[in-house]
Amino acid sequence: MHRNRPPAPRRRLGPLSVSFRSDRSGAAAIELGILLPFITAALISMVDVGNAVYMKYDVERKMRLAIEGIERHGIDSDSVVAFANADGNAAFNGQNDVATNPATLSLSMSYLCRADDLTATSYDTIDDVQCLDYETWYTITVTRSYTGMFGKSFDLSTTADVMVD
Secondary structure: OHHHOOOOHHHHHHHHHHHHHHOOOOHHHHHHHHHHHHHHHHHHHHHHHHHHHHHHHHHHHHHHHHHHHHHHHOOOHHHHHHHHOOOOOOOOOOOOOOOOOOOEEEEEEEEEEEOOOOOEEEEEOHHHOOOOOEEEEEEEEEEOEEEOOOOOEEEOOEEEEEEEO
16 A cells, blocks of 8 residues: 555655756866956956066165166266166166166265264254365165055155265
C-alpha cells in the first residue's frame, strides 16, 4: 500500500540541493563583483599617488635648477630665476628632458653680518647691509600644490637656504 505514494519533498530536494551546492559556475563572477570596487579604488589610488610623486619631482627639479643658477650667476637674482624657469633649456644646452614646469619659484636674498669674532649677529635685507664682513644668503622657495582625484589637496612646496660666496 505504501509503494504507490510519491516520495516526500525532502527526499526530492536532497539530491537537488547537493548538486546545487557542488555547482560553482557563478562563484567567480560573484567574487569578482565583490572585489572589483576595491581593485578599482586601488588602481585609481596608485595613479593618483604617481601623479603626486611626478609633481614633487618637478618641484625638486626646479629647486636643483635654482641652486645651479646660483652657482652660475651668483647674486644676480633675475638671471637665477630665468635660468631655473627655463625648464632645463638653459641648463642643458637645449636638451630639455622635461616639459613645462609649472612650479612657482621665489628667491629672497639676505645678508648675514658677522661680528669680529665671526659669530652671526643679524640678518639684513639687500638694501640694509650695515657691516663690512657678511655672507650672502638666498632663500629659495618652490611652491606647487596637487589636488588628487578624491579631492584631497597636497602642498608639495619646499624651501632651501643657500650661501653665495
